[in-house]
Amino acid sequence: MQFAANKYPARLAGVRLVAALETYGGSSLMVRFDDVWLRYRHADRAPEAEALRRISFEIEDGGFRWLTGPSGAGKTSLLKLIYLAEHPARGRIEILGSRAARINRREAALLRRRIGVVYQDFRLLPQLDAYDNVALPMRLARRSEAQVEADVTEILRWVGLFHRMRARPDELSGGEQQRIAIARAVVARPKLLVADEPTGNLDDEQAERLMLLITALNKLGTTVIVATHNAGLVERYPFPRLSLEHGRLVHDG
Amino acid sequence: MLGLRAALSDRLLPVLVGAMSFLAALAIGGALACATLAASWQGDTAAALTIQVPQPTEPDAANDGTRLAAVQRALAINPNVRGAAVMGEAEMNRLISPWLGSDAAGLGLTLPAVVTAQWAGAGGTAALAAQLQAVSPGTLVKTGLFWAERVAALTTSLQACALAVLMVVALVAAAVVAVATRSGLAQLRETIETVHGLGALDSDIAGRFAARAIWLALGGALGGTLLALPVLAWLAWLATPFTGPARFSDFFNLPPALLALVPLLPASAALIGWVTAQLTVRGWLRHLP
Incomplete structure (x- = not known):
């Protein structure tokens, strides 16, 4: 897999500069949690389940954080708060310089377009082929078809699945689906990449390739948060780590 | 998509x-x-005018002819009345036959004369009714307005x-x-x-x-x-x-x-x-x- 170093970063840098001038007004924090609590409401009127408690941390522009912890510690819940799929019960969240509680639905949607998400279960649209799945964020952002074609084919080459672009998700292996999900998450050049167990379905070689891809993006300025169980990966890529246990942040650094 | x-x-x-x-x-x-x-x-209905003249062959109020003739004269000079015509015996018999049978004349009843016309006036027919009452007391004026x-x-x-x-x-x-x-x-x-x-x-x-x-x-x-x-x-x-x-x-x-x-x-x-x-x-x- 060869990253198109000449073409992609130049365009990315241009977009990033404009976005930075427009949105952040000089702030260098991409994610900020201040005493955040999350409770899940149950439909059957059972007591609310407390998923996260007293979570406070910051991630600077261009930073990389591992998110670790045992199953049920609240990793996915924390990521959901970051990509605005949940509202906190308490506390203050700022994402890409916007305070989550103060934005309306339209602004939240526009903010989501700047966050790339790799879901644990991929969430590829079964009726679309690999190309159209990857093109989805760009089409939602109403980019021209010429640009969509250029960027999607480039990113498909980047993840090594150009030759599978017309395959539907059910025709792809778990690892291939994972790579398509990653391609979809990064094709629109997000400022923030959130990945939930991105290596969960990959063998060691594929996981390594994926990490090379994610770290390359990070070097280009994308802020990255990766939830993982893979201790070996965390050791090989010694980035700062957020650790959760029973919904509490027990380690930051 | x-x-x-x-x-x-x-x-x-x-x-x-x-x-x-x-x-x-x-x-x-x-x-x-x-x-x-x-x-x-x-x-059609609202403009229809039906005038019943009881005892049509009796003298009118001025004793100047029959009651029916007096009514006809009054209708003829009224500018709002058009097409006044006395209903013929055959038509009368057809109309009353459901109630009195086909030989109403044989019963010896004195039937009123019926005059049909079209009312072209903008207002009601009260003035016409009063005019006809004056020349032929007991004359009834009905319009299709009710229907x-x-x-x-x-x-x-x-x-x-x-x-x-x-x-x-x-x-x-x-x-x-x-x-x-x-x-x-x-x-x-x-x-x-x-x-x-x-x-x-x-x-x-x-x-x-x-x-x-x-x-x-x-x-x-x-x-x-x-x-x-x-x-x-x-x-x-x-x-x-x-x-x-x-x-x-x-x-x-x-x-x-x-x-x-x-x-x-x-x-x-x-x-x-x-x-x-x-x-x-x-x-x-x-x-x-």
């Missing part, structure tokens, strides 16, 4: 909307037919029924679109949640559903309306004896008002489909963060 072809079926929804359009076309046709017939009947008012009330009632039918049809069509849309949303829940998570605006998602609903409703309504046209033509042809002489060429000669309103049905169905789908999807999306 959302796979709406599979989720919003192109069979059930158009068929149901088509059936609603068919009923709506019939309701519009019925309302217009009522209005046309009522206008025709009201014009015309009842025909008008009946027409209004029938048109209100047609309007109610149209509203019910519109509500049912909206309900059909809403149910189909909710079914589609349930089928595509994961897809929509994913697209929403990727930054799709509510208007993007609702717009996709609404666009599909427009075409399905439009197609169904066009079909239903086209099916209703020959039925309407047949009903209009059946009604031609009431509005004029029936000719086979009248079969496809639908009233202009009907031809103007019926094409609005598919457009209305499309609008109902668009609005209902938009509201349904936007309401559903409120459950997402």
Whole structure:
């Protein structure tokens, strides 16, 4: 897999500069949690389940954080708060310089377009082929078809699945689906990449390739948060780590 | 993008909307037919004037001839009365035969004379009645206004029924679109949640559903309306004896008002489909963060 170093970063840098001038007004924090609590409401009127408690941390522009912890510690819940799929019960969240509680639905949607998400279960649209799945964020952002074609084919080459672009998700292996999900998450050049167990379905070689891809993006300025169980990966890529246990942040650094 | 072809079926929804359009076309046709017939009947009935002259051969009040002749003279000089004519014996017998039998003359009854005319005056007939009373006491003047008012009330009632039918049809069509849309949303829940998570605006998602609903409703309504046209033509042809002489060429000669309103049905169905789908999807999306 060869990253198109000449073409992609130049365009990315241009977009990033404009976005930075427009949105952040000089702030260098991409994610900020201040005493955040999350409770899940149950439909059957059972007591609310407390998923996260007293979570406070910051991630600077261009930073990389591992998110670790045992199953049920609240990793996915924390990521959901970051990509605005949940509202906190308490506390203050700022994402890409916007305070989550103060934005309306339209602004939240526009903010989501700047966050790339790799879901644990991929969430590829079964009726679309690999190309159209990857093109989805760009089409939602109403980019021209010429640009969509250029960027999607480039990113498909980047993840090594150009030759599978017309395959539907059910025709792809778990690892291939994972790579398509990653391609979809990064094709629109997000400022923030959130990945939930991105290596969960990959063998060691594929996981390594994926990490090379994610770290390359990070070097280009994308802020990255990766939830993982893979201790070996965390050791090989010694980035700062957020650790959760029973919904509490027990380690930051 | 959302796979709406599979989720919003192109069979059930158009068929149901088509059936609603068919009923709506019939309701519009019925309302217009009522209005046309009522206008025709009201014009003739309201203007009809019937004058009953009891003891027509007796001398009039001035002792200047018969009571009937006095009434005829008074009618002849009144500018608001046109076409005054004494009803003939045969016509009188035909009218009273249901009550008195076919040989009323043989019963030895003194029947009043009946004069028919057309009233062209703008106001009521009280002055005419008083004038005829003066020359021939006991003369009764009746107009068709009483029946015309009842025909008008009946027409209004029938048109209100047609309007109610149209509203019910519109509500049912909206309900059909809403149910189909909710079914589609349930089928595509994961897809929509994913697209929403990727930054799709509510208007993007609702717009996709609404666009599909427009075409399905439009197609169904066009079909239903086209099916209703020959039925309407047949009903209009059946009604031609009431509005004029029936000719086979009248079969496809639908009233202009009907031809103007019926094409609005598919457009209305499309609008109902668009609005209902938009509201349904936007309401559903409120459950997402």
